[in-house]
Amino acid sequence: MTQKQREKRNGGLRVRASGQSLNPGDEAAPGTPGTGEDICPQCQGSGRIDGAACPNCGGRGTIIRGIGGA
């Protein structure tokens, strides 16, 4: 029937399941196995640098980093 149409709809957009976007400081998408939230090293968790949103964590104050190897 319209299976082709459905595939096109789902595959056309790259939408993350969580709806969150990655920041430069993130090493993986939120919820990725083997990763966890950590304080952003750039802003020390404040989410702001010089009065502006921290570019490393997007103003969130935390980043996602791998915790597997420790």
Ligand SMILES: [Zn+2]
């Ligand atoms: Zn930051």
